[in-house]
Amino acid sequence: MAYEWDSSLETGHEKIDNQHKQLIAALNNIVSASAEGKGKEEIFKTVEFLTGYTVMHFSTEEKLQVQYDYPDYLVHKRYHDEFKITVGELTGRLVREGPTEEMIGIVTNAIGEWLLNHIKGDDFRMAAFVKAKGGN
Numbered sequence: 001m002a003y004e005w006d007s008s009l010e011t012g013h014e015k016i017d018n019q020h021k022q023l024i025a026a027l028n029n030i031v032s033a034s035a036e037g038k039g040k041e042e043i044f045k046t047v048e049f050l051t052g053y054t055v056m057h058f059s060t061e062e063k064l065q066v067q068y069d070y071p072d073y074l075v076h077k078r079y080h081d082e083f084k085i086t087v088g089e090l091t092g093r094l095v096r097e098g099p100t101e102e103m104i105g106i107v108t109n110a111i112g113e114w115l116l117n118h119i120k121g122d123d124f125r126m127a128a129f130v131k132a133k134g135g136n
């Protein structure tokens, strides 16, 4: 397994944590589809699932932030928006160059690294704020 969820990624907000677990599972599904030599279409399906799930997850977090008047909402949303563009660029490259194991490695590493950093920083702060306001 390329990425593992552990307690260092636990924000303490159940819904967000569950979605983060799904994101990591989706990332691992791309890596294993590639490592198992699955066909292009199946690999692209796993990539599409991750990108769709990412958009859904960001929207969940943004709604919570609006609901609880999170002061850093606009900054947090900007990080999400920028990352969605980055993911679009990376998957575009994957389509153009084909899902070789090397390209899969480049794309999943870039996405994985961003996600883990974002979870441990921005998401932790946001989850702590929402929880302090009694949100779940």
Ligand SMILES: [Fe+2]
Binding pocket: 016, 020, 057, 061, 119, 123
């Ligand atoms: Fe998140």
Ligand SMILES: [Fe+2]
Binding pocket: 058, 061, 076, 080, 118, 122, 123
């Ligand atoms: Fe976030």
